[in-house]
Amino acid sequence: MPELPEVETVKRTLAEYLPGLKIKEVTVNQETVINIPDAETFKKELTGTTFTGIDRRGKYLIFSLSWGWKMVVHLRMTGRLVYGESSLPLAKHTHVIFHLSNGYELRFTDQRRFGRIWLVPEGELLRVSGLCTLGPEPLGDEFCREIFLEQLAKRKTRIKPLLLDQNFIAGIGNIYADEILFRSRIHPERTAESLSREEADRLFTEVRKTLEEGVAHRGTTFSDYVDGRGEKGSHQNYLNVYQQQGKKCPRCGAIIERIKVGSRSAYHCPGCQK
DNA sequence: ACAATATCCTGCGAGC
């Protein structure tokens, strides 16, 4: 599942290739993945534009194009955005193909078709659902320890669903939420307001450290995720609890459990996450 | 303000 470290890795890999390349033609095989505008307008407006840069905000990729266009892509669960030679065999579920001026292609594939693409004029990014209400960027300067602690103290909701709330903090998904809570020694069902100063402090530190390590390992590949070159990440080799039910906790030796918290699986150690 | 649930979608594993 592409979360912040995975989306950041896609951004970095694509940034090596795309800037300066012109879109010659766009193929749309699955119109439902284009959120706005309609597929015909999408193809027409993009044809002839040039990639000028790539940014990331939370789990959103934001492509800057000439003529003032911004193309926003959200990979959701199984979306992939891969740059490569046009001669490569077409993967199943290839929904959009950007044919580039150097003969290469940027392909958007998505097995489950949850991913979405928006094309908006510069300055109209607020039309992208979820983007303007996004919480602070955890690896950015705006993620402030004191504000984070204040916000936690005000919330009666359980900490795991709160970490997944993109309006509270951007970029965390189910894998990193469980890993962050394990490293902070906090049980996923604890309420945010119940956290002690020390626990909240650890949580802040581990949010940053865990995501930074995920980026350093070029993301976690469980089943679908690959970077902008089609290559897997390696952070799956460093997970402590996610998908580790039945195994021994690397910290205390207790058996890792899987429970449901807010209708999502939550992997944790009952021995040392209090 | 928060919780619970359904929705979207496909592939996969379990159980029969």
Add this chain to the structure above:
DNA sequence: TGCTCGCAGGATATTG
């Protein structure tokens, strides 16, 4: 072997 069923999950909508 082949069927059905439930599950996986990010975000949004709806209802309570």
